[in-house]
Amino acid sequence: MTGKYILEVEGASQQYFDQSEKSFQVLNNINLQIREGEFVTIVGPTGCGKSTLLRMILGSERPSAGNVLMDQKPILKPDRNRGVVFQKYSLFDNLTVRQNVRIGLELENFSIFGNLLNTVFPGWKYEEYSTLVDEYLERVGLLQHGDKYPYQLSGGMRQRVAIAQAMIMKPKVLLMDEPFGALDAGTKDQMHAFMLEQWQQTGQTILFVTHDLEEAVYLGTRVIVLSQYYQGANGAKIVKDFNTPWPHPRDQSVKEEELFQDMIKTIRNQGLNSNYLLNQEEFDLSHADAIQLAS
C-alpha cells in the first residue's frame, strides 16, 4: 500500500495508577505508522491495552510519553476527523434509534435559525436527512426499529446503531473497539460487507479492535498483534505486524484458503501465546511500515 502516513504513533507509552497510587505501564514504547486508506485490525490478549491505544489515537487520552500524530500534527483532542465506536455502546439514551443516527448530521449542519424553525415545525429541517438516515438504518438492519429508544434494544442492536451513527459521518479515520462482539455469525457477515463497501467507497482509514481472529484476518489489510507478555515485560508492545495478501473486495471463500487458516494459527500460536513470546528475542514485524527497534 502506498499513500502518505495519516497516523503516526511515535514511542508512545501509557501509565496508569492502581488503587495504591502506584503507577503501572500499560503501553510500552509503541511505534506505528498507518497509511491513508488502510484497514488495520488489532488483536491481543484481554487487558493488553488495545482500547487504551485507540483512546490515545482518538485524543481523549494523552500518552505519558511519546507522540501521536495525524497528518503530521499532534493529536491533542478528539475532533471531527476521527470517529469512534466504543467497546461499550454509548448511544444517547434520550434519543430514538433514528435520532441517534441523525444527531451527527444535525450537529454538523447546525444553524440557530434552522433549529428555531424546527422547534416551530417539527421534522421540517430534518426532512433532508431522512433518506440518508433511513439508508443507514437499512444497512444495519434496523429500519423497522427506528422509533425505539436504546433501552428497548438488545445489545447487538445497540451496537449496530452505534456503528451507523459513526459511519454516517464518514470520518477520515474510524476507530472501532470490538464493535461486533455481540453479533451472531450471519449478522456479522452482513455488517462486514457493509463496512468494507463504505470503506472502499470513501477511502477511510479504519482501526478495528477485535478478539475474533477470523474477523481480523478477513477484514484487515494489515493485522497488528499487541501483547503484554514478552521477555522483560513492562507494558504491551506490538509483537506482530503483517500484511494480508488478498486484495479487497474479498470473497467469503478466502476464509477457506489454507493461507488464511495458517495466518489465524500463527497469530494464535505465536502472537497470543505467552510461552512462545517469552522465548522470543525479536518480534515478527514483517509489515513494510513496521518500525523495528533494537531492544
Place this chain on the structure above:
Amino acid sequence: MLSVTKRSSWTDTLLSIFLFVLIIILYQYFAHQRHLLNPHDKLVPTFAQMLDAFTRSTFEPDRNGVYRLLDDTLASGQRVLISMVFVFGGVLMGAYMGLFPVMDKLFYKFFLFFDKIPALAILPILFIFFGLGEVSKVALIVIGVVPTIILDTYLRAKAFPQEQVIKAITMSASKSQIIFKIILPKIFPMALDSIRLNFKAIVLFLISGEALAATAGLGYRIFVVRRYMAMDIIISYVIWIGLLSYLIDAGICLWIKKQYRWYNK
C-alpha cells in the same frame, strides 16, 4: 426492581384512601363532640364550618371587594413563578459548571458554601436591603432553593458519561451544542424531578416570607387570621395549599412520564 403485573382493583383504591377517610371521620367525630359541649368552639371547626369558610373566601368578595382566595393564590403564584425563572437559570448554571472546568472552579465552592447558609437567617438582611416588598420574598425563595438546584444539576452534568460527550465532539459538536443538544436534554427530566422534590422548600420559603411581610398571599392570610383564631380559615387554607402542591407535583410527574419515555428505564 421487581416488576409485577398491574393489578388495579377496588381493594387497592380502598387501601390508598383508607387513612384519609379514617382521619376525616375521627376528626369530624371529635369536632362534633366538642361542639356538643360548646357550640361556639373555634379551635376545632367542623367540616361544614371549614367548607363555609372556604366558600366565603372563594366566592364572596370581602370588604374591599376582592375575592380573597383567588387574590391570595395569585399573589403567591406570582412569587413562585418569578422564582421558577431563577430555578431554571440554576439548572443552566449547573450544567455549565459541570462541563466547563473554569466555571466549576469559580462557582462550585461558592455555591456549596451558600447552600449551607439557612436562607431564613439571611431574611433580616434581605428586608434591610430590599425592604418589605416583593423582591425580598422572591429573593428568599431563590436563595433558599436555587443553590440546591445548581449543585444537583452540576453533579448530574459531572456524572454525564464522558464517552457520549467525546462521541458528540467527534461529530463536530461545539461546546454550546454539547450543553444544549447533548447534556441538557438528558438531564432535564432529572432536574424536573429535583425541582419537584424541592417544591416543598419553595412553598416553605414562600410562606415564611409572606408571614413576615406581605399584604396578600396564602401564607400571609394564614398568619393574619391566626389573630382571630379563625381555625376554619386556617385549616381550609392549609388543605388548599396542600392540594395545590399535590396537583403541581402530580402534573410534573405526568409531564415527565409523557414527555420523557426513556427516563427511568
